[in-house]
Amino acid sequence: MDISRTTVGRLEIFGIADARPAPVDPARSYPDVPREAWTPHARWLTAEGLFRPDLGCFVVRGPAGVVLVDAGIGPGPVAYLGEARGTLRRHLDALGIGLADVTSVLFTHLHFDHVGWASLPDAQGAMRPSFPNARYVVGRSEWAFWEASPQSVMAHHREAFERVVRPVAVAGQLVVVEDGAEPIDGFAYRRLPGNTPGHQGILATSVGARCLFAADLCHCPVQVREWRWSHRSDVEPEAGRASRRAVFGELADTGTLLAFGHFPRGADIGEVHADGGGWRWAPVAG
Numbered sequence: 001m002d003i004s005r006t007t008v009g010r011l012e013i014f015g016i017a018d019a020r021p022a023p024v025d026p027a028r029s030y031p032d033v034p035r036e037a038w039t040p041h042a043r044w045l046t047a048e049g050l051f052r053p054d055l056g057c058f059v060v061r062g063p064a065g066v067v068l069v070d071a072g073i074g075p076g077p078v079a080y081l082g083e084a085r086g087t088l089r090r091h092l093d094a095l096g097i098g099l100a101d102v103t104s105v106l107f108t109h110l111h112f113d114h115v116g117w118a119s120l121p122d123a124q125g126a127m128r129p130s131f132p133n134a135r136y137v138v139g140r141s142e143w144a145f146w147e148a149s150p151q152s153v154m155a156h157h158r159e160a161f162e163r164v165v166r167p168v169a170v171a172g173q174l175v176v177v178e179d180g181a182e183p184i185d186g187f188a189y190r191r192l193p194g195n196t197p198g199h200q201g202i203l204a205t206s207v208g209a210r211c212l213f214a215a216d217l218c219h220c221p222v223q224v225r226e227w228r229w230s231h232r233s234d235v236e237p238e239a240g241r242a243s244r245r246a247v248f249g250e251l252a253d254t255g256t257l258l259a260f261g262h263f264p265r266g267a268d269i270g271e272v273h274a275d276g277g278g279w280r281w282a283p284v285a286g
């Protein structure tokens with residue numbers, strides 16, 4: 001299953017797995033978590049006990065037009081992911097959405113697996129914004145983090161930023177907004193630091209229904225229960241733990257949906273329920 005569909009008020013949300021790279025040892029993704037701690041969570045691993053996150057993004061169709069929440073890994077081939085190729089464009093085609101129909105691209109953060117489709121080469125091979133009519137949006141802290149070019153950023157993230165994000169800024173289509181801003185009616189940023197210092201979720205609201213696109217607050221549904229676990233890509237693990245605890249405490253049992261691009265399709269959108277002094281993930285039927 002490469003695509004999920006959920007309705008939130010007047011918003012139609014498609015969760016798209018742009019790519020699904022080869023499964024890896026969970027100890028590689030969560031180096032601080034002992035092997036046996038995964039035993040109760042085996043349903044979220046492959047039959048061989050491996051971890052296989054989707055590399056996903058979300059398309060939201062509604063009164064604000066077509067809003068893309070993050071932009072996948074791109075057409076590829078992506079060397080870092082074993083020459084993986086993204087499928088977003090094919091899925092947009094199937095939904096009847098042309099590149100020119102996308103009105104906004106909202107970035108939660110600028111890791112390489114969230115920006116890949118931002119730009120494509122033109123006939124001369126120069127990189128141009130993929131969505132010619134879209135306003136691309138990023139929060140101020142996230143932009144500042146990448147502009148500062150920290151040494152802590154791994155090379156493949158840095159390379160993607162320069163190759164596909166920079167051309168959007170050069171073309172004048174990138175808008176840097178204050179953290180917590182509402183760049184589109186009904187789409188408000190919310191600070192969720194951890195994966196990057198400027199990492200934000202996006203709270204979409206429509207006729208009273210709400211969905212928080214929580215991006216890389218979690219990389220696996222297990223992290224709703226095991227909110228102390230940190231994925232190795234978290235730049236600020238302690239901040240990530242604090243963000244998870246705050247969000248789950250606030251949104252549990254409120255009817256607000258949460259959406260995670262790295263969860264498997266079909267379990268990528270759901271609710272958090274309070275359970276036994278902690279929380280558990282309850283996917284909604286896609």
Ligand SMILES: [Zn+2]
Pocket residue numbers: 111113114216262
């Ligand atoms: Zn990610």
